[in-house]
Amino acid sequence: MNIDLLVKMANEISAYFASEPDPEQAAKDVAAHLRRYWEPRMRRQIIAYYEERRGAGLSELALRGVGLLAAAETANTPPL
């Protein structure tokens, strides 16, 4: 899929969670949102982009969120 769009979406999700005062929690919230609502091929693509291109264009919080998502997908933890 169009990676620019995925990056834009991830940044917008992060912009919402950015008001959470605990930065750890904010990153977890972003990862949980992606895990809950993004179809696997979208998640695979943003993780690949994060790993290969260091997530260029992702906001700081989005980067951390996608980082957590990548870890969770590797560990295969359930999304709930």
Place this chain on the structure above:
Amino acid sequence: MFAIDYEDLGTPAPVEEAGPVTVEIDGKPVTVPAGTSVMRAAALAGTGVPKLCATDTLKAFGSCRMCLVEIEGRKGYPASCTTTVAPGMKIRTQSEKLAQLRRGVLDLYLSEHPLDPAGARTELRDVVETVGLTQTSYGPRPAREPMPRDESNPYFTFDPEQCIVCSRCVRACDEVQGTFALTVQGRGLQSKIAASQDDPFLESECVSCGACVEACPTTALMEKSLIRLGQPEHAVTTTCAYCGVGCSFKAEVRGDGAATEVVRMVPSRDGHANHGHACVKGRFAYGYATHADRVLKPMIRKSIRDEWREVSWDEAIGYAASELRRIQAKYGRDSVGGITSSRCTNEETFLVQKMVRAAFGNNNVDTCARVCHSPTGYGLKSTIGESAGTQAFTSVAKADVMMVVGANPTDGHPVFASQMKQRLRQGAKLIVLDPRAIGLVRSPHIAADVHLQLKPGTNVAMLNAIAHVIVTEGLTQDDYVASRCEPESYQLWKELIAAERNSPEAMEAVTGVPADFVRRAARLYAAGPNSAIYYGLGVTEHSQGSTAVMALANIAMVTGNLGREGVGVNPLRGQNNVQGSCDMGSFPHEFSAYRHVSDPVVRGTFEREWGVGLQAEPGLRISNMFEAALDGTFRGMYVQGEDFVQSDPNTHHVTRAMESLECLIVQDLFLNETAKFAHVFLPGSSFLEKDGTFTNAERRISRVRKIMPPKAGYEDWQVTMLLSAALGYPMSYRHPSEIMEEIARLTPTFAGVTYEKIDRLGSIQWPCNDAAPEGTPTMHVHQFVRGKGKFCLTEYVPTSERSTSRFPLILTTGRVLTQYNVGAQTRRTDNVIWHSEDLLEIHPHDAEVRGISDGDWVGLTSRAGETVLRAKVTERIAPGVVYTTFHFPETNANVVTTENSDWATNCPEYKVTAVEVVLVNQKDAWRKRTAEERAMPRPARRRTRDPAPA
């Protein structure tokens, strides 16, 4: 005239429930609530009193003197409609004297309005029969200039010669509809009914709701369809297929089987959503169902450049199934998906998502509710725990303050708007948040107390500013919050909201609304004591749509305005079954009742019931499907009753995605814009041709009843079953009631719903289960569904869509009363007489600097595309903002809307698009260019000859 199977009780039930009163009527004891009229008590006892100026939707008026009775111990002959019962009252409705008096009154009426012996059945005719007077004693009426009939309205006529000036029409327009279009002009025998300034109905303020037509006891106001088709033979109760009000109707019909004809639609007086009222769409605009454009034969083609070929159902279904399986074999199981429709029934929607999950074997199912109210689901679920409105419509009668946000009820939800207006005329206060002066801001006897005319895209900024005032001025309901909400989330939210950056003064530059207006609105809302929020797509269709819904819930929680009548947070749903399609598990990440597909317990119940393994991962949303189609991983799609090529944003993008599909299956009444890209067309059935249920904006489940056999042979749910069987996953329902039984087994909030119960109760508001066997009118009464209410943080994040020097104006969109959505239905009715094209509303200042006058053709351009339409110069819209509707494919306003969407749900940001508007001299050249841009080969479709197969 009211419905043929209706017993009119003459006056409405008393407003307040009061203790019983026993009276004697013609020697029989009768017990009724205090405040009941003698006329109503008599009717309830089975003794009709003749009447002319009374009907039970209107307050008693007491002008015709036909309903006189005798009451022991009282002098004279009081009118039974205006006399209320008193304990021990002894009433006589029949006596020689009464008969003589009534004959005298009727004699006078007949002298002016002789009955046509061959005329239609009317209440006047019934009274003539009851009273037993057929001829006037006054002799022939002196010759006079006949008064001309008014035939201007496409749906009803007004024949002043037949008018007895009982003023029922005037009162219906005032009391029920709230438009105040009619008056009685002149006095005595010279008096007559006039629309506006004695204009033809069509040119008057009349909105063609038909309330006056139904109220008329003579043939003065009559449906043209009734005149044309003659007396109906029987009535079937069903539910309107237009907006989310979900009005109940009596479809009055003639004939049977394939020859069934609808004579007229009459709103049910015992309808729980509409209480006997309707709007121009539901009452009159049903002609699309029999329009010649209906496609009644299945069709297929290999390529979208080929001509359509009519085929048998077997061939069409077989081809569709083999294509879907071929695509899955080649590109993988997840390369296909399906779309459910908010216009179809709950049962049909449930089956489509079931087929996708069980037969396609993936979760790629989404619904058109994605593009309207998905943020409602997300926002309300996150804060209070249930993805639905909190109240019944009747709750508005107890509201002291209404806050209407991004909704235009008089156009979008007209029957509920009439209920709102009744309450506003009783003195409730009104706050409107809208970039445009919607109808409610100023209408007869109603004026908004505060209109916050904010810039499009700044809802969250505005709602935060309102919350700021509530929090910092100490207007919070601390006990309520302490007992019902999470303290940690409240604390965090409060700190965020109290920050100076959220004050009305600081937000003034963002919203464009003076701070003192915002302060006034906040104080008004917080003062209540009962404050209710009603909102629409002006809240949800934004990049911060979900945040705005949460902000509304936060404001209601912090002021204690949830959990009883008169308050609440209420989404006004656009289409008839938006609530239902969401409830039924149409979203790719959720089963019915909003339960995530990854929940192993929930998934297990579905797997056992359906006998297949189900995916635990969310599927693609509509917009994701388009993206996946463009990158080649999504190749096949089944679309029931939905036209996203016209309705979804950024049309060029959507059409490119559609062109890349190898198999698009469209099931619809008409060859819509999406069908231009289809390979298989399966004829759909209209709401008159099927059984099922719709769920309206107040969670009310109502029956849709089949009035005639499906014109193309199958109801929509049967077509889904055929396709599923061809895919190797047969389903065996014999009737939609069996689908509902399965829904009830699998869905906790529907556990107690059966067709038998809906028939018995009339309708049911979910949740309906052991705890609430007859349903739940008001939600969150003792606690929130999620337990403790959660204050979600709602920092304002501006949309990336901003006005620039190239695109200096902001376009926002909406709808008009007489048209509906993409117009597929209403464009095929006489409603086009009121609105035959989309217009661009522009402020006089913006128009002047561009040299634009009212009615000029203008080009509308955004970074996504361009279109051409006519300008309407008006101060309803603020400078810097333009507004249009999206009802006509020729305009296709969505050519200019962008790919921006709500952060949480991807609901498109229809309400904010940066645009430029220019005067167009060569309209046709512009239109040609824009049409060419989106042009697709349009081979002529072979006409369908045979209207109805078996």
